Amino acid sequence: MYRVYLDNNATTPVLPEVLEAMRPYFGEHFGNASSIHHHGQETRAAVERARESVAQLLACRASEIVFTSGGTEGDNLALWGLVKPGDHIITSTVEHHAVLNTCKHLGEEGSEVTYIPVDSRGLVDPDDVKRALRPNTKLITIMTANNETGVLQPVEEIGKIAAEAEVYFHTDAVQAAGKVPIDASKIGCDLLTISGHKFHAPQGVGALYVRKGTHLEPMLYGGSHERSRRAGTENVPGIVGLGKAAELALAGFERGDDKTMAAMRDRLERELRQIDSAGVNGEGAPRVPNTMNVYFEGIEGEALVIALDLKGLAVSTGAACSSGAIEPSHVLTAMGLRPGQAKASIRFSLGKQNREEDVEFASTLVPETVTRLRELSPLWQKSVVGK
């Protein structure tokens, strides 16, 4: 079957150049990067080169990069590493579950948590963050880009607020890294999480930026890897892949790849908006160039995702729970969408591998599938008769 993949916010394919860069580290260069001998020296050099590349992507020092297993670990390390019982955390209602559920657990262990709401565009108001500050506020954690809508939060303004108040600022930049240029010092954050597989590195590798001078308690104890911040033998092939993907992302920004991608996304958005009673979630807010979240009144997003998949188009809705069933999105609900509207929303997310014909395929398939679903939807038929 001809298949088009437009679910790159879930994961991206490893680019051929990335795979090539990794390949020697599965065989020929197999050493433990902590070993004294030749084999260890070889892989140590590769790890440190990758660290340089990732540092360049985030415009920070190499010594500020801690390699992790991915976004969830980065978020957990940032939060557990800083927050103690009695501390106050400020976060938002639209964070990824890696942050939300960590906050929930920290709350259960004696921390206080404030959840800042978002407006109908999905944006946090920095003034709300400022007002939420307390004497015991230890950390602000607000994401850079939202995974479901692609909406970019005003992290630089929040960074200023954090700096003035002398509280730590962490941002989950998993959905921003590789998609928009990131400058950690401009954001003014102390901690920033990225994940490799969201920008064409393999699954199972990521990094946490830790600003120089930030004292972070490790979560994993063991050897003195990663400056004693993350014990465990380095995932060398993964780290090499992450470094390569970072290089490719930077080169892409120089070519203006992000603008090309935004144009492609906008074309698809224009096509889909022509469908009756359809709209874009997060409209009017700045967004990463690859993501669009659209609702089609009167349909079940779940059925649409399945119907599209059976015809070769991979997209997604909400967050998949462990059984694979779909739960209403906490992000869209927080933006004030009615439950029916939230359930009628679909996320399309592009990757570097997507081409014009993929967008064309979606532009043809989605409208006809939405029409079919509506013909069979008691909800939609009722509302049409109502009009």
Add this chain to the structure above:
Amino acid sequence: MKAAVGCDPSAEGSPSSEMPTADSIAVAMSGGVDSSTVAAMLRAEGHNVIGLTMQLWNQRRLAGREGMPEQVHGRCCSLDDVYDARRVAETIGIPYYVVNHEERFERDVVRPFVQEYLSGRTPIPCSLCNNHLKFDQLLTVARQIGAERVATGHYAQVTFHEETGRWLLKRPADKSKDQTYFLFGLTQEQLSRTLFPLGGMTKPEVRELARKHALVIAEKPDSQEICFVPGGDYKRFLDAYLAEQGEPPLETPGEMVTTDGQVIGEHNGIHNFTVGQRKGLGVATGSPLYVLQIKGDTRQVVVGPDEGLYHRTLQAHRINLISVAKLGEPMRVSVKIRHRHEPAAAAIECTGPDRIQVNFDEPQRAITPGQAAVFYDGDVVVGGGWIESSG
């Protein structure tokens, strides 16, 4: 050159024949032997099969509450069952999806289930689930994703009757597995889009076929209990559910009375009783006593001797007719008043809109409001309704 990821190089270019066609069949897969075998059978016959599992109830919701077990294993909608269904789908090579219908299930099955007990009746949630979820919601989803028909692992048969132009529901070849009692609510439209591929088979044959197809679940034990009530302890479930909803716990105590109205004791709540029950009445008399009737409005439980349980007639409402469009003249049928009941000879007659009276040839024991009365003409289901009262 197409750069689409995961694109099968051999199928590059135009859409392939794998796309859903009018012939596509959605199989409702629970992860059990029956529905898994159905999927394998239809796939082997060359149909385009799409596996669907309905996520109906989150077993973790009430875990640990009001004495409910902390750990939930191997029950409907558990991760284990979804895992099994997914493995089967993978083995036989069909697309597979989980669809979430928890909201609808709670509204149309769980809430009424709780309400029936609070009203002194004994509900059958499986029939409600078939009517509202499996053959309504699931069928809609199936059609939306391109499958015009749904197949399930129920033991029953569907045929089209040329002369009357009606779809018929019939008892299966394996009478010991007959599930038609729970399917009496299916409409003509639903039946026309339904397949019961196990209707002509026995359970051992089904298991044998599952083994032949090398399905991992071939030896999985059958489930008998109500899927959302772990261990079959419905009282504990009611307590836990009401507590979760922030509703007051079940306080339906009242009087225990005899048929002539004499109060002989107190009881701890009408939901603890069902018609025909003998144990746990908490009153001691010379001769054995049985629950004859539960009065929802006065919370009285009427008790009496065994012979008081026998009645010649019952009134049913919310009728669904299958083999006939309407009931004109009284009709000779046999009637089942609970799942494990030997159909009894009776005449049925229409006594009002959406109402039928059943006149049994011989008195029947423990006719229970809330259960269904299902009418049979031989193996053919004539129709059925919900028991309101006996008399």
